Amino acid sequence: MSKKNSEPTPKNTLGMDVSVDCVVFGFDNDTLKVLLIEQKQPDTVHLKTQNAVPGDLVLDNESLDEAAKRILQELTSLKGIYLKQFHAFGDPNRVRGLKDQQWLRTFRVNPERRVLTIGYYSLVKLSEFKPKAASFAGKTYWVDVYNIPSLAFDHNEIVHKALLMLRHELMADHIGFELLPEKFTLSQLQKLYEIILDKKLDKRNFRKNILRTETVTALEEKQQGVLHKPAQLFSKK
Amino acid sequence: MSKKNSEPTPKNTLGMDVSVDCVVFGFDNDTLKVLLIEQKQPDTVHLKTQNAVPGDLVLDNESLDEAAKRILQELTSLKGIYLKQFHAFGDPNRVRGLKDQQWLRTFRVNPERRVLTIGYYSLVKLSEFKPKAASFAGKTYWVDVYNIPSLAFDHNEIVHKALLMLRHELMADHIGFELLPEKFTLSQLQKLYEIILDKKLDKRNFRKNILRTETVTALEEKQQGVLHKPAQLFSKK
DNA sequence: TTTGAAAGTGTATTTAGCACACGAAGTATC
């Protein structure tokens, strides 16, 4: 089984396309949403379009983080978005749907090439989000993370894993405010936590906890235009 | 910037080689060790050999997990080893050392091809470990994780990140016993924790904690052949 | 001025974290 050192035997593989897929989370005060794109389809083949998570091939001189950043910036005009690599999806059969294969034949120079994808998730402030046409995407839209339609490739699995990682990191690093506007109330933040973690939290204990972590800081300002006692506004520290 | 749907424009990239690198941890009752290999070198070029973490290209029909498992099984005879994907390393310049490039020219059919690697770490029971000749490796040996020499490619970074992930998961999931023999004492387990986390722990509190998590179970047996009060043996539950 | 609706706050109880020291159970030696 072992080879002698004196006989170098170069190893051959076909090579893979590597892509980055971004699970973009947004929050609209009621539901946690994920950004989907309608996959581009050639006019000739008339298939029902599929939905997918935005993603693209990693370019030849690009790092993975750079590719993820580029994908996000092609979809939005936002800068400084929270981005985190969370898993590599490399099953050789992850592309097995008929439509998926047809799509690859249209949009990839090497449609037979195996595709490995690196999953990132990102948190954007829905309030500041303005969709932009991206080279790799058709229309974009937001769907409730707890009610996601059937997606292209293995994207349902990717979204599911992203959510698990998000939950985990929300608890560990308190990154929730990345999904809220610059100024937010603690009630908004609590609701966000409740929706992401999918359980109710006690108001007083939640506030104690958040304030203890010192990830947010109270502003002088108060909420305006609400028909009840206005809440104090906070921002990321 | 956006393209009309009616003009499919296939995207071209050169493709990448994808490899899996395994950071194999072992524990010898005193130090946490990492398994290194001596990189194979052709006799012709007489370079000082470099050390590396074991890894190999992912084969054409292999998933990432399968590749990691194969790499481990080529190095050891062990089955059922704990294995976990922890990060993808994809910087386009991660291979920039002169020796690294020479090595690629010898052992890769496409030495210029960009290489992406998926990092896995694994926990093995040193007591059961028997090194085996592997197709991709020269000699193997263990080094103290806190005293690692300069390695090929970006492997120092890979090991470092693996250690951080291991620490994290040790706390969260109590997987420590994967590094110990089937039967172990709580003192052994505590020492393992202390070395991985790099801090002292209180004996009584440690025991309370471990027993509360119910990840281990007490055996009838006691330690034998020690010149002091024999400790109770435990095993994974 | 009354109503509605969410904001904001305190306390008591339970649970987990932590610091700390000594008798018990074996082996080896004389």
Place this chain on the structure above:
DNA sequence: GATACTTCGTGTGCTAAATACACTTTCAAA
């Protein structure tokens, strides 16, 4: 068989964090 040596195994009191729980305040609208 007494002694010395070494690690094992345990209990308690204190402090900090987690949890459960309900009422008053502040504003806008009618």
